Amino acid sequence: MKSLYDNEMNLEFLSRSKNEAFARITVAAFAAQLDPTIEELADIKTAVSEAVTNSIIHGYEDTEGIVKIRARILDNTIEIEVSDTGKGIEDIELARKPLYTTKANLERSGMGFTIMESFMDEVDIESVVGLGTKILMKKHIKKDEEIDEIENADLTAIGGR
Numbered sequence: 001m002k003s004l005y006d007n008e009m010n011l012e013f014l015s016r017s018k019n020e021a022f023a024r025i026t027v028a029a030f031a032a033q034l035d036p037t038i039e040e041l042a043d044i045k046t047a048v049s050e051a052v053t054n055s056i057i058h059g060y061e062d063t064e065g066i067v068k069i070r071a072r073i074l075d076n077t078i079e080i081e082v083s084d085t086g087k088g089i090e091d092i093e094l095a096r097k098p099l100y101t102t103k104a105n106l107e108r109s110g111m112g113f114t115i116m117e118s119f120m121d122e123v124d125i126e127s128v129v130g131l132g133t134k135i136l137m138k139k140h141i142k143k144d145e146e147i148d149e150i151e152n153a154d155l156t157a158i159g160g161r
């Protein structure tokens, strides 16, 4: 069956902290086909790292499970889903709040969702207690023409052209 997307990939791995780097680098390698800037790539890596770390630390806690990532590209937008079948989030609205953490004793700062929201264009959270959590993030990667337009607008603004 032909995909509605321009490209897709799926990744599954055990919820071990050493797999966080593997996940973030793999998604970055997939995103590279959109020709992102170093900054856009760093944003994607950081957001993936936060979501994967959450699945490992909060979703599965002391147990071991599977973390899944699905990344899809359509035009110049990348959609990244990170999901676990761990314990789930009781209050999603509260979990999104800056500085909210259920693991303050483990030196967590409660900034993971805030970071994902600031680095990605959209962040949706679906979670059911006892069933698991799915984070859907989207980011538009600017095309070279868009970057040129922004640079020209900046120059006009400062009277350069």
Ligand SMILES: Nc1ncnc2c1ncn2[C@@H]1O[C@H](COP(=O)(O)OP(=O)(O)OP(=O)(O)O)[C@@H](O)[C@H]1O
Pocket (backbone or CB within 6 Å): 050, 054, 055, 056, 058, 059, 060, 084, 086, 087, 088, 089, 095, 096, 100, 101, 102, 103, 107, 108, 109, 110, 111, 112, 113, 114, 133
């Ligand atoms: N995959 C998940 N499964 C279960 N609970 C989660 C999951 N992701 C987040 N949470 C809950 O949402 C809270 C907020 O997450 P967030 O990433 O913003 O902060 P944190 O992980 O506690 O701290 P930090 O990310 O700064 O280290 C967590 O403390 C946890 O209770």
Ligand SMILES: [Mg+2]
Pocket (backbone or CB within 6 Å): 050, 053, 054, 111, 112, 113
């Ligand atoms: Mg976190």
